[in-house]
Amino acid sequence: MSRFPGQPYFDYRGDQLYVEELPLADLAREYGTPLFVYSKASMLAALGAYQRGFGDRNAKIHYAMKANSSLAILQVFAQAGCGFDIVSGGELERALAAGAKGSDIVFSGVGKTRAEMKRALEVGIACFNVESEPELEVLSEVATSAGKEAAVSLRVNPNVDPKTHPYISTGLKGNKFGVAHDRVLHAYQRAAQLPGLRVVGIDCHIGSQITDVGPYLDTVDRMLDLVQAVETAGIPIHHIDFGGGLGISYHGEQPPQADALWAQLLAKIDARGFGSRTLMIEPGRSLVGNAGVCVSEVLYLKPGETKNFCIVDAAMNDLPRPAMYQAYHAILPVRTRDDMPHTYDVVGPVCESGDWIGHTRELAVNPGDYVAVMSAGAYCMSMASNYNTRGRAAEVLVDGTKAHLIRERETPAQQMLREKLVP
Ligand SMILES: Cc1ncc(COP(=O)(O)O)c(C=O)c1O
Numbered sequence: 001m002s003r004f005p006g007q008p009y010f011d012y013r014g015d016q017l018y019v020e021e022l023p024l025a026d027l028a029r030e031y032g033t034p035l036f037v038y039s040k041a042s043m044l045a046a047l048g049a050y051q052r053g054f055g056d057r058n059a060k061i062h063y064a065m066k067a068n069s070s071l072a073i074l075q076v077f078a079q080a081g082c083g084f085d086i087v088s089g090g091e092l093e094r095a096l097a098a099g100a101k102g103s104d105i106v107f108s109g110v111g112k113t114r115a116e117m118k119r120a121l122e123v124g125i126a127c128f129n130v131e132s133e134p135e136l137e138v139l140s141e142v143a144t145s146a147g148k149e150a151a152v153s154l155r156v157n158p159n160v161d162p163k164t165h166p167y168i169s170t171g172l173k174g175n176k177f178g179v180a181h182d183r184v185l186h187a188y189q190r191a192a193q194l195p196g197l198r199v200v201g202i203d204c205h206i207g208s209q210i211t212d213v214g215p216y217l218d219t220v221d222r223m224l225d226l227v228q229a230v231e232t233a234g235i236p237i238h239h240i241d242f243g244g245g246l247g248i249s250y251h252g253e254q255p256p257q258a259d260a261l262w263a264q265l266l267a268k269i270d271a272r273g274f275g276s277r278t279l280m281i282e283p284g285r286s287l288v289g290n291a292g293v294c295v296s297e298v299l300y301l302k303p304g305e306t307k308n309f310c311i312v313d314a315a316m317n318d319l320p321r322p323a324m325y326q327a328y329h330a331i332l333p334v335r336t337r338d339d340m341p342h343t344y345d346v347v348g349p350v351c352e353s354g355d356w357i358g359h360t361r362e363l364a365v366n367p368g369d370y371v372a373v374m375s376a377g378a379y380c381m382s383m384a385s386n387y388n389t390r391g392r393a394a395e396v397l398v399d400g401t402k403a404h405l406i407r408e409r410e411t412p413a414q415q416m417l418r419e420k421l422v423p
Pocket residue numbers: 064067085108109170205207208209243244245246282283284285286
């Protein structure tokens with residue numbers, strides 16, 4: 001059993017931190033740093049917990065690929081039978097490139113463009129998760145002029161507090177997402193009248209990094225009340241999509257396990273008489289977050305007047321979550337030393353005081369050592385930028401004793417590819 005909750009595929013053997021059967025230090029030496037390293041077994045285990053939770057129910061898991069959209073990771077989930085929840089035309093093309101079929105894809109997002117809708121209709125996606133009444137009108141126009149029928153679900157804003165960081169709560173009245181609870185019936189009636197649309201389902205997503213079952217239980221009640229109301233109005237709802245949002249352990253959080261969560265939710269859904277419906281979910285972070293780390297080299301140890309800095313070669317452009325959400329990621333030495341630890345702010349080379357990865361961390365490291373920023377599988381690489389003209393990091397997928405380079409480090413020339421000087 002690993003001493004890192006939620007990350008059993010990363011652990012020390014002697015003084016070396018391993019991913020599955022490989023020492024991280026070897027990977028860092030071979031591929032350079034900063035380097036994202038993912039464990040395939042960890043992703044499949046996380047997916048397995050959801051699959052166990054649903055057992056033989058009529059259920060479909062759409063991986064919310066915004067969490068990590070690297071092609072080889074999408075391929076792992078496609079091969080394991082997942083569909084994909086997408087939020088842009090770019091994600092649509094990536095999902096297809098990774099082997100998904102159109103019918104494996106649901107499309108969320110408040111700002112779908114006509115061009116994105118047209119392309120999604122062309123490839124026959126399973127469902128548009130429509131987020132507003134004006135979007136229904138546009139989708140109807142686009143579908144009609146393309147001679148297609150768009151399968152539609154309305155994303156409901158159930159006004160449930162997910163008790164998470166305000167930037168990642170999405171199901172509260174004040175959030176931009178979804179159709180307001182008291183407009184839902186009206187919007188379904190409109191959807192049922194509009195040409196080119198076929199109502200198939202209902203969906204919601206209340207927020208991310210949820211560690212408590214309470215908000216999910218409230219959401220189930222509100223969603224099922226709505227299904228009842230919409231069906232009473234004569235509009236059948238074939239699937240119910242509860243979104244994603246289940247949290248992971250970054251720093252001692254104890255979110256419910258996916259199978260236990262779903263046992264509890266299914267009991268409630270059954271008790272309300274909806275147990276035989278098609279159920280859908282869109283997990284992102286809980287499938288990949290604890291399956292990845294970012295390995296970084298210590299460049300300098302810099303004593304300061306009020307604190308000491310450990311300057312590493314990963315930065316806010318690779319790991320934006322601390323700067324954006326004051327998020328905590330554990331930082332571990334890739335090889336332990338017997339030396340006395342010192343307290344450091346672990347920071348990157350980017351020219352911003354907000355470029356920090358961890359505050360007041362106890363570490364025994366020297367320049368040239370590697371550290372692993374843990375729980376970096378979700379919303380790190382997919383939110384990485386080129387700020388300070390830093391290339392995006394390389395990525396390696398580990399499968400037992402095998403390491404696959406799934407993304408090469410980006411070069412400055414590659415960053416400049418699409419730019420032009422004025423003649
Ligand atoms: C519509 C939708 N579905 C699913 C997700 C996945 O969320 P998480 O990564 O928290 O599981 C998100 C992101 O919050 C989302 O916006």
